[in-house]
Amino acid sequence: MLSLKSFTATQRRQIGLLTVLLVIAIFEFASFGLNNSHNDPTTFGFTLGNEWVLIHKWVIGSQNGAYLFSLLAVIGAVGGLFLIRGKKSPAAGTAIAGVALMMGFLCWAAAGKFIPLTGMLQGSLLLAVPLVFGSMSGLLCERSGVINIAIEGQLLAGAFASGVVASLTHKTTWGLLVAPLAGALISLLLATFAIKFSVDQVILGFVLNVLVIGLTDFLYKKLLIPYQSTWNSGPSFSHIEIPLLGKLPILGPIFFNQTIIVYLMYLIVSLITYSLFKTKWGLRTRSVGEHPTAADSVGIDVNKLRFRNVLIAGLVSGLGGAYFTIGSVGSFGKEMTAGAGFIALAALIFGKWTPMGAVSAALLFGFADNLQGTLSIIGVSIPSEFMLMIPYVATIIAVSGLVGRVRAPKADGIHYSRGGSH
């Protein structure tokens, strides 16, 4: 028997997570399987449109499904534990166990009903879009040492500006061009006060959020409601199917039949990932976020670089704001970002300040949010209060089990000026 002490802290945490998954799997086996007198068929749908079909739908009895998937989850969890014992990463086992548990739960929860699985994943991606844009904005700021709490305000400003401009011009293109500028305007305020006047960045970001919420609320009430037909009835982007890729079963409709904003998101995430770790700009950005004095001592203008990055971050989250209006419904609604900026910030932290980590976290939040919506639409017999908890429970499990100790950029939120050491 191996003693727990022979593992590192990370491994011990992974063991803890896998054990929890194992216990849930056994619970699922017992309550959804053994203790389930019905075996109503659960139907999973896999096609949305005209993609090449592998399977159109899959029907399984809810009891059989629960048995199948809980056993699969047990195998995944135990496999993960063996991987840890072999000093390997248990990620594969964890992933299998997690997905299987989710499927087993769906089999039980949607007994006798139809779940459009592909549609659910497509919706998850959509819900994750503003979170991804927001977390990329946060990443650009915080990797260079400026805390950006104002993501919410930037998203809202982008949403408002793009909605109004698209409505006035009847052109989505103009809306798309204006949205980043609106976000950058908020960034300009953030950068000026945080970097030039060394105002506390957390308080400043919060104040900027309040400012944007107040301003858009005011204009919404005085302008957008009374003159709705001219000011707030903008067009929105339609979906563009990428030739061939869009016809892939399951993946096609999820990733390659989306609006231009989603495609821009792919581009921006790839660009940031590449630039941050492979270019001169990335090296300097990271150095300024970790040890600005060292960067200064080799001739890097710390505050100029920070200022520029904060502006770029505003462009990114402003663009993300356009998703709320011209990227989906077209018209602007009061405080329609509804905290997405803060969840984006959470995604950034859970993603350990890395682009791919933040995107994964955003997708997880998007999925949990959409699962809750889907289940309540198909009328699952779980109280809606519990359903609303799902995204947050998923967050807690993800944070405690998967992420562990996170380390922010060392100079995050600390104003830089040359010290008068003497």
Place this chain on the structure above:
Amino acid sequence: MSLELKGITKSFGSLVANDSIDLLVNDGEILAILGENGAGKSTLMNIVYGLLKPDSGEIRVNGEVITINEPSDALAAGIGMVHQHFMLIPVFTVLENIVLGHEATSKFGKLDLTKAREKLLALAADFGFHIDPDALIENLPVGVQQRVEILKALMYDAKILILDEPTAVLTPQETDELLEVVKRLRSQGTSIIFISHKLREVKALADRISVIRRGKVVGSAEPSASQEELASLMVGREVNLAPDKTAHEIKEVILKVDGLTVSDPSGRGLVKDVSFEVRGGEVLAIAGVQGNGQSELAQAIINLEDHVHGSISLGGKEIKGLSVHQSLHEGIAFIPESREDDGLIATFSIADNLILDTHREKPFAKGISLSPRAVVADAELKAKEFDIRAQSVKDPASSLSGGNKQKVVLARELSRPVQLLVASQPTRGLDVGSIEFVHERILAERDAGRAVLLFSTELDEVLALADRIAVMYAGKILAIVDSNVSREKLGLLMAGVAE
């Protein structure tokens, strides 16, 4: 290349940090700048390096006046600097740190490290350094980090190299190696400014010595001058470098530590199975390079650490697991290693700082309220006894000089009935005069029959005060030796080499 400074003046508010300083380093020469902490050495070098702007004065390289507004100007002029606090990014690799600020790029702005890697390896081989370009800085020992700093300066053709207190963080062996490297640089034609307050090193290395005191160049000396001469030039009066240690009587065991282990929250051992005793009337010095578990051991003794296993007994009574308040009242005086952060509350008055430990006792406490008059009266007495120089004891502690701050800590801690004094780096950053005072006070406690546990990274201090020396390395006590041990043996132990 030669570097000449003329009339450099820099003030911060009313404080004149540099007062028309003139200095000259000739081609291929080592100039040592000797001065106490706070004399203005670092300010001067930050001016030369472009991190600070002088109020007046000029800088000449090879006789020509140059303007240095930014570090990039200094680098372009061939001036490199190894800072006291390394300018290295811990989460970057060696190579990334080296190229930062001088990045070469290929297509699509991609970083191109191949040339820098070749140049770095060639340069390292030239000096016989073994350096892995892909190692993360945070995983390297400080001595190696410093080599990376030196290589960083040389990579970009520094012809004048400033070394700011380079030996502060090194073991004696690493120091010797560094001195060899510096001599080698000189033989290759690099001019060097070596800043230090350590007389021994300055004497061993310098071609010429300039002494700075209170922002002014007060004189120059030859390396052949005696340590006493250099010290009195640095301080401005006669100095007694070796405190008088009289024969003494060793009494019963006061502190007994047995199998003590301290871990961090993730379970990593910081202090590993440490056992020792300190008797009344003796100073046990715990020597070692900074960061080998000394801080944690010191804090564990007054129960300021979580995750502690083992036994700590004071005068035969187990004190492990008591609260800090109880531990202190069992008779421990504690001088923390950072007086600014842990020894004092900077915004509180001197008087309030003096009763941090006893504020709930009479005469300071009356029911639920404090008696400010008693607090001030008590502070005035202590200020006299411990020679705390302040306008008023009601002034904030932050207004005091380093030496006077430490006197406040000493006055507070030694005013309780005490069996044991735990002093962590008690003279770090102090001027020579204050060091004398602290040393005398520590020896007075020893002579009065108390046990003294001294943590110090300064070899001179350890040898001057200790009756026995325990050397800590990587959380363990490698050996406990007599105070007549040789410097070499002590140095080897500090580097982790036990026979």
